[in-house]
Amino acid sequence: MTRDDGPPTAGSRNAAPYTLLAEGYDTVMEHVDYEAWADYVYALLMEHHGAVRSILELGCGTGSLALALQAYGPFAYRGTDGSEAMVKVAQRKARAAKIPVTFTPADFRDLPPLPPVDAVLLLYDGLNYVLEPSEIATLFEQVYRALKPGGLFVFDQSTPLNSLNHPDGFDDAGRTEAFEYLRTSRYDPATHLHTTLFRLGVDGQTFSETHVQRAYELAEIEYLVAHSPLVRVAAYDGFSLDPADASAERIHWVLQKGQAGASAEK
Ligand SMILES: C[S@@+](CC[C@H](N)C(=O)[O-])C[C@H]1O[C@@H](n2cnc3c(N)ncnc32)[C@H](O)[C@@H]1O
Structure with a gap:
């Protein structure tokens, strides 16, 4: 999966936050x-x-x-x-x-x-x-x-400064033992909501987990x-x-x- 694969949710099924991500979370957070x-x-x-x-x-x-x-x-x-x-x-x-x-x-x-x-x-x-x-x-x-x-x-x-000062700092792509992933995020200064979208490729299928946080x-x-x-x-x-x-x-x-x-x- 690459950043050129189209809109993050296109053709993917939604999963609740931290369901599918759990098995690869430690690799995604290895920094x-x-x-x-x-x-x-x-x-x-x-x-x-x-x-x-x-x-x-x-x-x-x-x-x-x-x-x-x-x-x-x-x-x-x-x-x-x-x-x-x-x-x-x-x-x-x-x-x-x-x-x-x-x-x-x-x-x-x-x-x-x-x-x-x-x-x-x-x-x-x-x-x-x-x-x-x-x-x-x-x-x-x-x-x-x-x-x-x-x-x-x-x-x-x-x-909010954490989100504003690192506009691209939360975006990446990679592979874990459980899935490949593409992470994109956006911050809305009006609502202070920071939305992170994980697009996860698992066994040939694509899922999306949307994580919403408030700064x-x-x-x-x-x-x-x-x-x-x-x-x-x-x-x-x-x-x-x-x-x-x-x-x-x-x-x-x-x-x-x-x-x-x-x-x-x-
Ligand atoms: C960014 S993760 C951090 C996990 C862990 N503290 C770490 O340092 O890796 C946020 C965690 O908060 C949990 N979480 C979010 N809302 C929660 C709630 N209302 N009750 C319990 N856990 C919650 C999520 O399931 C997730 O595991």
Whole structure:
């Protein structure tokens, strides 16, 4: 399949996001340094908590971050994702690596009852898949319920600048063991919606997966945090420990479920 094969959806059948993509996701994402991301996340947990023994990861995908974080364990670790196909790949990887991480399907806007944890994680654009701010408010409530008092929520957000500054940065084509793919994306500055179209060639057939994300401004998430039951600890620019401002492309947030009588805000 090449970029000259015509409009991305012509002659293809639609598949739900992260169904067919799951089996080749790790190859499509092989540019992502999950070890470095795990180092950064663990540094944030140490900086703001110090004794994390239990972790719930939301939107864990194929479990790459979860497995990389085990270098810092042991943790009681559960990874969850809304896509059963992604969870299946994560389970297979954990079995193959003989790493005792539990992976189960769950929509992070409607989590099942789980034992409370020291830290909840949601990384690499999971939040951007939530298209309505009211649903982010629901997510924050779900996370509050999932945390122990004093527990942390670490998540990232991609901002409109990330989409605007890299107009072609998300387009590519390639081949995995499961499919060949063509990825094209477009960003609409009016709606802040970033749409990525994966055209997947599987066994001679062509499928399309359309992924829609919403790029949020720092101020939008600040507002939602301020109106949530969680307490703001920090918002960092990129993978640094510098405070994020309106020029950030990716922001890592640290929120806390406050302890009675303690203030987490910095
Ligand atoms: C870009 S992928 C990132 C996956 C993983 N965190 C990583 O770093 O590779 C976004 C993930 O969020 C998941 N996701 C999106 N909306 C979700 C929801 N409402 N509940 C649970 N998972 C969701 C998708 O299924 C997908 O696996």
